[in-house]
């Protein structure tokens with residue numbers, strides 16, 4: 730990184746290096762930002778594609794999506810300064826902290842992701858990379874980052890329903906956090922996870938194993954139907970025992 734940028738932004742740590750760039754956590758005065766450097770080689774190869782992340786982030790205003798603070802385009806550095814979003818990645822929370830997500834928490838996390846997707850799709854944007862390393866969580870709020878693969882929906886190559894299988898796969902990571910492998914032969918998720926009938930159908934439809942959902946509004950409707958049917962009773966969360974009874 731060029732020294733001038735180190736003067737303007739103090740590099741706190743390197744968060745990661747991906748195919749397209751390097752992510753730094755930086756500070757400027759009291760404020761923390763993310764500095765995402767785009768690799769020059771990749772930028773040239775990717776051409777117009779690199780423009781999507783910038784244009785898409787600029788068009789968004791959502792508390793769970795980082796704001797694009799500014800673009801830096803210089804001879805020796807090309808990248809973005811992004812709003813710093815709180816939380817650890819779900820990847821770290823599940824695989825490093827070994828946190829177990831119970832249904833109530835899966836419901837709370839899932840409902841936030843559905844809400845974020847509803848916003849993105851209403852802006853004609855498909856994210857195409859909703860995965861555990863690109864979602865942050867502080868125990869309450871879910872944030873979605875990495876818009877490198879996001880595109881404007883054109884209903885040909887880029888369809889809104891592409892995000893549904895990602896959402897399904899993401900939710901499966903949460904369900905598997907409580908799964909105990911007993912050395913059994915590996916079976917498909919729909920056989921080995923202990924799921925309520927409605928949950929099973931909801932996840933199968935997200936994943937495209939059963940008839941795919943047509944829109945995020947349909948996903949949202951089914952999400953609440955599915956979870957509220959057995960998690961909420963008279964407006965209150967069922968406790969673990971009560972949820973278990975429903976499975977019998």
Ligand SMILES: Nc1ncnc2c1ncn2[C@@H]1O[C@H](COP(=O)(O)OP(=O)(O)OP(=O)(O)O)[C@@H](O)[C@H]1O
Pocket residue numbers: 744745746747748749750751752763765795811812813814815818862863874875876877
């Ligand atoms: N705005 C943000 N606030 C906080 N953390 C962020 C933010 N943006 C990215 N990160 C962190 O940096 C990591 C890498 O970011 P991002 O995925 O955008 O970079 P990338 O170069 O596309 O990486 P990859 O190729 O591995 O996907 C994320 O997993 C997340 O932990």
